[in-house]
Amino acid sequence: xxxxxxxxxxxxxxxxxxxxxAKVNPWQQCGIxxxxxxxxxxAAAISNIIWDLxxxxxxxxxxxVESCEGANVKTALFIQQTxxxxxxxxxxxxxxxxxxxxxxxxxxxxxxxxxxxxxxxDFSQTSVNDAQALxxxxxxxxxxxxxxxxxxx
Amino acid sequence: xxxYTLIFFIFFITSFNLQASTNLQQLSQHPTWLKLGxxxxxxxxxxxxxxxxxxxxxxxxxxxFDELRATxxxxxxxxxxxxxxxxxxxxxxxxxxTFSQPKALCPELFQWRDEQPIxxxxxxxxxxxxxxxxxxxxxxxxxxxxxTATKSKLLDYSINYGAHVPENENGLVYITKGLFGGYxxxxxxxxxxxxxxxxxxxxxxxxxxxxxxxxxxxxTFIANHLWELLxxxxxxxxxxxxxxxxxAQLIELVIxxxxxxxxxxxxxxxxxxxxxxxxxxxxxxxxxxxxxxxSRSTVFTQYMKELSTNESAIAEKIYNSPKYIKHxxxxxxxxxxxxxxxxxxxxxxxxxxxxxxxVGHIKDLKSTLIKARLALPIGNEMSxxxxxxxxxxxxxxxxxISISSxxxxxxxxxxxGFRLSYFDSLASDVARIAFSNLEMVDSEVSFxxxxxxxxxxxxxxxxxxxxxxxxxxxxxxxxxxxxAGFERQSTLCQSCTxxxxxxxxxxxxxxxxxxxxxxxxxxxxxGKLAATEQLYDSSLELGVITTLYSDIKLRVSHEQFILxxxxxxxxxxxxxxxxxxxxxxRISYKHTNLTSWKLKLNYYWQ
Numbered sequence: 160x161x162x163x164x165x166x167x168x169x170x171x172x173x174x175x176x177x178x179x180x181a182k183v184n185p186w187q188q189c190g191i192x193x194x195x196x197x198x199x200x201x202a203a204a205i206s207n208i209i210w211d212l213x214x215x216x217x218x219x220x221x222x223x224v225e226s227c228e229g230a231n232v233k234t235a236l237f238i239q240q241t242x243x244x245x246x247x248x249x250x251x252x253x254x255x256x257x258x259x260x261x262x263x264x265x266x267x268x269x270x271x272x273x274x275x276x277x278x279x280x281d282f283s284q285t286s287v288n289d290a291q292a293l294x295x296x297x298x299x300x301x302x303x304x305x306x307x308x309x310x311x312x
Numbered sequence: 313x314x315x316y317t318l319i320f321f322i323f324f325i326t327s328f329n330l331q332a333s334t335n336l337q338q339l340s341q342h343p344t345w346l347k348l349g350x351x352x353x354x355x356x357x358x359x360x361x362x363x364x365x366x367x368x369x370x371x372x373x374x375x376x377f378d379e380l381r382a383t384x385x386x387x388x389x390x391x392x393x394x395x396x397x398x399x400x401x402x403x404x405x406x407x408x409x410t411f412s413q414p415k416a417l418c419p420e421l422f423q424w425r426d427e428q429p430i431x432x433x434x435x436x437x438x439x440x441x442x443x444x445x446x447x448x449x450x451x452x453x454x455x456x457x458x459x460t461a462t463k464s465k466l467l468d469y470s471i472n473y474g475a476h477v478p479e480n481e482n483g484l485v486y487i488t489k490g491l492f493g494g495y496x497x498x499x500x501x502x503x504x505x506x507x508x509x510x511x512x513x514x515x516x517x518x519x520x521x522x523x524x525x526x527x528x529x530x531x532t533f534i535a536n537h538l539w540e541l542l543x544x545x546x547x548x549x550x551x552x553x554x555x556x557x558x559x560a561q562l563i564e565l566v567i568x569x570x571x572x573x574x575x576x577x578x579x580x581x582x583x584x585x586x587x588x589x590x591x592x593x594x595x596x597x598x599x600x601x602x603x604x605x606x607s608r609s610t611v612f613t614q615y616m617k618e619l620s621t622n623e624s625a626i627a628e629k630i631y632n633s634p635k636y637i638k639h640x641x642x643x644x645x646x647x648x649x650x651x652x653x654x655x656x657x658x659x660x661x662x663x664x665x666x667x668x669x670x671v672g673h674i675k676d677l678k679s680t681l682i683k684a685r686l687a688l689p690i691g692n693e694m695s696x697x698x699x700x701x702x703x704x705x706x707x708x709x710x711x712x713i714s715i716s717s718x719x720x721x722x723x724x725x726x727x728x729g730f731r732l733s734y735f736d737s738l739a740s741d742v743a744r745i746a747f748s749n750l751e752m753v754d755s756e757v758s759f760x761x762x763x764x765x766x767x768x769x770x771x772x773x774x775x776x777x778x779x780x781x782x783x784x785x786x787x788x789x790x791x792x793x794x795x796a797g798f799e800r801q802s803t804l805c806q807s808c809t810x811x812x813x814x815x816x817x818x819x820x821x822x823x824x825x826x827x828x829x830x831x832x833x834x835x836x837x838x839g840k841l842a843a844t845e846q847l848y849d850s851s852l853e854l855g856v857i858t859t860l861y862s863d864i865k866l867r868v869s870h871e872q873f874i875l876x877x878x879x880x881x882x883x884x885x886x887x888x889x890x891x892x893x894x895x896x897x898r899i900s901y902k903h904t905n906l907t908s909w910k911l912k913l914n915y916y917w918q
Contacts, residue, residue, distance in 0.1 A: 241509055243665055247658045250682045252690025259464035259505055268462035276690065283686040 185235035186291050189227035231312040234264040235294050242290040249275070249282050249293075264301070265310025274305055336384065339407060340377040347565050348400055348537060349376055350544075353574045360553065362496070363545040368393075384409065391416040399537035421539055428467075430535045431528070432457040432600075435559065436470070437520040437585055437704050438511040439607075440744060442776040448750055449734060450704070450743070451511070452556045452581040455504055455521065456535055466505035471538055471562075473499050473555040475548040490550040497548035499541050499558075512607045514666055519605040520703055520743075522588055525598055530566040537565060556581040567593050576918070578711075580733060582704045582743055583918050589705040602703050608666075612659035614696050616782045619656055620649075627653045628784045631660065634673075634680040651693035654685045660785070704743035708893065709916040710734045716912035718758060720802050725760040727767065729912070737775060737857050738865045738888035738898070747820075747829045747857050749775035754797075770797035777820040777831055791820045791831055801842055801882075801904045808905065812839035816853065828858040835871070843873045843880055850874045863890045 237260050238245060248254030252275060261271050277300055287293050301309050339345060341356075349372070350360040359366075359373045366372075368386055372379035383400055386393040388411050394401045395418035405411075434455040441447035453472045459465035475495040477486060489495050511517045526534070547553060557579040560571035571587045572579060591598040606614070619627060626645070629636045630653065636642065642650065658681060664674045714729035732753035735744050744750075756768040773796075778789035793816035801808035818833035833853040841849050855869030865888045873880040886900040898912040 237505065240506065241513075243662060244509075244513065246678070246682060247662070250658075250685040251655070251692055253692060255464060255466060256505070259466035262464045262467055279686065279690070283683075 185227070185232045185294070189232050189235070229312040230263065230265045230310055231298065234260060234297070235290075237263050238294050238297070239290040242293065245293060246287075249279050252276065252279050260297075261309075264297070266301070266305065267308045270305060270308035274300065274308070277304060336380055337377055339404075340380040342407075344403055344565065345380060346376055347561065348403065348540075349379055350546075350561070351376055360546050360558070361544045362547055363543070366540075366544045368397075384411075387411040388413060394418065395421055397540050399533055399540055402533060402536060421536075424539065425532070425535050428458045428463060430456045430458050430469070430531060432523060433526055433531055433534060433563075434521045434523045434603075435563070435584070435588065436507070437522070437581055437743075438507075438515075439518045439520075439704075440750070441515050441517050442745060442748065442750075442774075447515070447517075448774075449710075450517075450581045452559050452584060453507060454538075454559050454562060456501075456538070457523070464505075466503065466508060468504040469501050470504040470507045471499055471501050471559070472507065473497060473558045476545075490548070493547060493549055495548040497546045497553075497558075498544060499538065501538070501542060508605065512605060513662065516607040516609040516663075516666070518607045518610055518701055520585070521603040521605065522585060523600045523603065524563070524588075525593060525596060525600040526566060527594070533566060534562055537562065551578045552576065554579055556584050560584045560587075563588075567591060567598060569593075569598075578732060580710045580918065582707055582710065585703070585705040586709065604699060604701065604703070606699055606701070608659060608662050610699060610701065611696075612656070612663055613781050614699060615652075615656040615659055615694055618694060618696065619652060623649055623653050624783070627657055630680075631657060631677065631785065634677045637680055637684050647688060648693050650684070651688055654681050654688070655692060655694045657681055658685075702742040706893070707743035708735060708740045708896075709918050711918040712914050712916050714756075714912050714914045716756075716758075716910050718908055718910045720906055720908040723760065725758040725765075727756055727758040727910070727912070729754075729756040729768075729914075731755070736773075738867055738886060740863060740890065740893075745776070747775075747777045747779075749773060765800065766798065767800045768798065770795060770799075772796050777829060779820040779822040779829060781822065781826060791818045791833065792816065793818075793833055793835065799842075802902075802906045802908050805905065808842040810837075810840060810842045812837050812841060814838075818853070824858065828856065831855050831857070844875050846875060848875075860887070864888065 241256050241260075244254070244256045245260065248257040257275055257278075258268070258271055261274060262268070266274060278297060281296055281300065282293075285292075285296065287296055346356050349367075352358050352360060356376055357374055361367075361373065364370070364373055367379055367382075369375065369378040369382035372382065383393075383397065384404070387401060387404070391413040394413070394416040398418065398421055434457060436453050436455050438447075438451040438453070440450045453470050456469040456471065457465070458468050475490065475497045477495060508519065512519055546558065557572050560579075564571055569587075569591045571584050571591065589599055616624065623645075626636075626642055629639075630642065642653070645653075657677070661674055661678045661681065664670065665678075710733040712729070712731040714727075714731075716727035716729065718725045718727055730753075731751055734750045734752065735748075736751055737747055737749045751770060751773040754768065754770040754773060755766070758765050758767050772794065774794045775791075776793075777791040779791075794814070796813045798809065798811045801810075814835055814837040816833035816835035818831060820829055820831040822829055831854075833855075835851045835853055837849045837851070838847060840847070843849060851871045851873045853869055853871040855867065857865065857867045859865050866885065868885040869883070871882045873882075881904075883903045884901065886898055888896055888898055890896045894916050896914050896916075898910070898914060900910045900912070902908050902910075
């Protein structure tokens with residue numbers, strides 16, 4: 160019984176909302192903007208070596224701030240690294256990267272089709288030229304329409 | 313009576329301790345304990361792990377017994393040690409040991425391992441990558457699968473093993489330290505999307521996933537041991553103590569079969585997959601299934617094949633002028649054709665973005681494509697049922713020994729050959745870049761009139777051709793070649809030897825449904841050269857590599873030296889006739905100052 164309670168507490172702690180996490184700007188406060196991401200083969204070969212050493216880039220190299228460990232920061236990192244593919248998949252309305260992004264954000268898979276459709280609709284009406292703009296669009300959609308389907312941050 | 317009781321008690325305690333110590337001594341030589349400490353075979357008096365902080369005992373890195381005794385002591389006195397060494401704890405409990413500390417909860421381990429449970433393990437092969445010396449042989453990583461019907465496999469844990477290389481490392485230092493030592497290495501865990509993205513989308517390497525048939529206990533045992541290993545440091549050696557060796561050792565922890573060979577001076581990732589394919593586990597096959605994830609370039613090439621001639625022509629027009637997407641020719645197409653064209657162009661755009669070619673044009677094109685695609689219904693139209701690429705375990709084995717007979721000017725000689733690795737341009741195309749050549753330590757000797765001659769010793773022989781695989785865009789990149797070593801033009805010629813370093817640059821073109829490659833190279837040589845008295849020379853080379861029938865291949869080339877003396881050209885032809893995965897026959901012709909014919913039987917192994 161004690162074990163079950165502690166297990167539940169551990170699980171619950173993963174989803175505890177802290178004001179610091181909710182308000183954080185991953186690009187400005189968690190160093191995502193300063194991270195170097197490979198965009199060609201040579202850079203990737205080198206960055207493989209760099210990236211593959213720490214446990215995670217965010218926790219071990221860039222920031223140890225607790226507020227930078229929430230699902231929103233992980234989502235921001237995912238978007239930053241895979242933005243060109245996400246653009247393509249949003250235009251097509253489906254794909255494994257966009258689904259994975261919503262998984263990272265803690266969104267219920269049953270809601271994914273509706274969320275992707277909504278994001279796609281907004282994407283067509285606004286100018287989304289970089290990862291940060293896409294992150295803002297995703298978070299605003301979650302806040303306004305899908306907060307019940309996604310984990311709190 | 314009390315004295316007898318005391319004597320009996322002392323005897324009991326002493327014998328109990330002696331027995332316990334004997335049991336621990338035996339247990340410390342158990343194969344699983346030796347694997348958990350990564351002790352080196354065959355003596356097990358030194359660990360591959362170099363940081364002493366991994367071990368509990370000060371002598372732990374060199375004494376499995378001291379480490380076991382210290383582990384037992386700590387498990388009896390500090391429950392948190394269970395969280396640091398969960399694999400050791402589980403295994404010792406299974407061996408019948410009991411500890412005075414209660415079972416700890418280990419919340420961090422629980423969150424990592426059980427919050428989204430790890431249910432299976434895969435080994436992933438990233439195909440070879442000619443642009444980075446460390447990736448020529450391909451790469452191997454381990455995947456802890458957590459995905460379900462609703463959780464993406466991109467969020468599985470992937471465990472990578474790599475060297476700790478400083479930023480902006482000099483290339484020569486990188487190769488030297490990689491080969492001869494000087495780098496530390498370790499395991500890291502990341503979400504799989506980072507590797508799929510890096511390898512598949514940026515380095516354009518196909519991925520093969522070999523899913524293993526391990527039971528839940530063994531899956532958890534490996535995950536637990538990886539948890540122990542995440543801070544461990546190793547010495548890195550590119551040839552043998554590399555990713556393939558250390559990741560395969562993790563699987564050996566539970567399967568009872570050897571995937572690695574400690575006595576071999578080299579370890580190649582594809583060898584692990586060959587052994588994995590043959591291995592058994594608890595009376596069934598270790599391998600459950602094989603999954604293929606094509607790289608972006610493989611996807612694009614396949615998509616191009618799926619387009620009709622008309623769709624391809626329209627796609628080319630849009631590629632050249634994005635505004636063409638508003639032309640009636642495109643507007644009049646049905647939705648399916650529009651989607652197929654845009655999806656194919658999306659793949660091309662991603663490739664061009666990686667290559668940073670024509671940046672402004674590609675940006676405009678992508679923006680145009682996104683707008684056009686947003687106006688069409690949701691859902692992909694392109695569907696590729698299967699790719700022609702074959703799994704790495706089906707490829708030719710990397711090491712080679714050969715026996716040959718050569719005929720020159722009415723004289724015959726017997727030859728023997730040895731090649732360390734990996735493939736030549738006439739080898740099977742499975743799990744390698746077609747037409748390319750990657751040979752290390754390739755040697756041939758011959759026996760003639762009771763004398764032994766060294767005919768060839770190539771330390772490194774690399775050839776990379778980058779022809780355009782589709783009709784448009786003509787992505788024709790430079791071909792290149794590097795070779796270093798010793799060669800005798802023919803066994804009969806004592807003075808016709810070269811000790812050289814050479815490099816070449818050129819172009820290559822595909823014909824005959826991509827089965828025939830024509831290449832041109834401009835080569836430069838330095839060293840002691842047979843064709844000239846000088847220490848340098850240059851040449852022009854023209855060649856063809858083609859598939860004649862099934863897997864029978866032919867390579868013909870003519871090389872004209874610029875500065876040489878009268879004997880200033882070489883013409884060669886070679887046919888490869890595969891017998892099976894382990895053998896092939898080669899028939900070759902070479903004309904320099906003399907003409908030779910050779911019949912060779914190659915045996916591939918490792």
